[in-house]
Amino acid sequence: MTPDLHDRTVLVVGGAGYVGSVLSSRLLDAGARVRVLDQLVYDNGFALHHLLDHPRFAFTRGDVRDRGAVTAAATGATDVVLLAALVGDPVCKRYPELAEQVNHDAAVRLHDSLSDLGVQRFVFTSTCSNYGIHDTSTFADETSDLNPQSLYAETKIAVEKHVLARASQTATTGTVLRVATAYGLSPRARFDLTVSQFTRELAAGGELVVYDADTWRPYCHVQDLSSAVLTVLDAPRDLVHGEVFNVGDADQQFTKRMIVDEVLKHVDGATVTYREGDTDPRNYRVAFDKISSTLGFRTRHTVQDYVGALTSAVQAGIFTDVRAGDPRCGNYAVAHLE
Numbered sequence: 001m002t003p004d005l006h007d008r009t010v011l012v013v014g015g016a017g018y019v020g021s022v023l024s025s026r027l028l029d030a031g032a033r034v035r036v037l038d039q040l041v042y043d044n045g046f047a048l049h050h051l052l053d054h055p056r057f058a059f060t061r062g063d064v065r066d067r068g069a070v071t072a073a074a075t076g077a078t079d080v081v082l083l084a085a086l087v088g089d090p091v092c093k094r095y096p097e098l099a100e101q102v103n104h105d106a107a108v109r110l111h112d113s114l115s116d117l118g119v120q121r122f123v124f125t126s127t128c129s130n131y132g133i134h135d136t137s138t139f140a141d142e143t144s145d146l147n148p149q150s151l152y153a154e155t156k157i158a159v160e161k162h163v164l165a166r167a168s169q170t171a172t173t174g175t176v177l178r179v180a181t182a183y184g185l186s187p188r189a190r191f192d193l194t195v196s197q198f199t200r201e202l203a204a205g206g207e208l209v210v211y212d213a214d215t216w217r218p219y220c221h222v223q224d225l226s227s228a229v230l231t232v233l234d235a236p237r238d239l240v241h242g243e244v245f246n247v248g249d250a251d252q253q254f255t256k257r258m259i260v261d262e263v264l265k266h267v268d269g270a271t272v273t274y275r276e277g278d279t280d281p282r283n284y285r286v287a288f289d290k291i292s293s294t295l296g297f298r299t300r301h302t303v304q305d306y307v308g309a310l311t312s313a314v315q316a317g318i319f320t321d322v323r324a325g326d327p328r329c330g331n332y333a334v335a336h337l338e
Contacts, residue, residue: 010032089150182225
């Protein structure tokens with residue numbers, strides 16, 4: 001059931017991105033007035049073309065590091081969802097100073113300004129990557145030790161700690177969502193993420209090299225991630241204020257080898273090479289009981305269904321023009337820094 005947000009004005013910071021462009025549409029469907037602040041660092045303005053003539057939608061091109069732009073966008077908003085970040089280890093490694101500025105400094109500054117602006121709710125999207133390396137015979141829950149393996153995770157954890165530490169000192173309801181690795185189609189598609197990358201490359205007849213094939217990750221469709229945000233915005237304050245929720249599904253956790261095997265159910269004659277020694281040591285499985293038992297949240301999409309649908313699309317000639325390194329379909333390079 002879609003929440004009724006007709007009385008809400010939601011600012012989505014980073015709303016033209018992979019998740020944000022889906023979330024913005026979903027918020028409009030729920031009746032909210034939606035504002036997006038996004039710098040379009042991946043030349044991704046096209047992701048919002050379908051929303052520009054909507055009477056309850058407004059877009060501002062601006063930098064989350066710009067206090068004036070953020071204040072102007074947040075003034076009059078009832079809710080703020082922070083998605084803007086350099087997302088993922090590769091792009092954070094490429095621009096470490098920018099990652100600190102955007103992922104941590106700007107996020108903390110934004111959070112601290114919201115109470116004075118009268119914003120009622122703040123949702124911070126963090127990542128299950130914060131668990132890093134965790135004994136995969138058990139499931140990491142929201143109380144498990146965090147074990148970051150990248151600058152990306154370190155910046156997310158630092159903001160989490162700030163939001164939670166200030167929970168008793170602010171009138172703005174603050175919630176942290178540790179989201180699983182995203183998959184699924186979006187107006188701003190990402191083919192640098194595991195499920196989409198493996199599926200597209202094999203379905204297009206390419207050769208795939210897979211490193212550390214037996215490492216685990218949880219996965220969650222962008223539509224389900226968006227649903228989780230809507231669920232939090234609609235929930236009673238006492239259930240979500242100062243809380244952390246893992247977002248995903250216990251049954252949607254796979255090794256890389258398992259994802260390849262799923263793709264191979266739909267593709268004949270593919271060439272896959274397995275190698276050891278990747279620079280990414282992350283290996284973890286996650287528990288998602290809290291968001292289910294507390295908020296009644298359930299995912300609706302599966303990796304299996306998506307792999308089948310994407311394979312069919314690629315074999316029909318769609319997405320065959322995706323180029324590795326193209327920032328419009330992956331977080332490879334920040335356009336204005338290249």
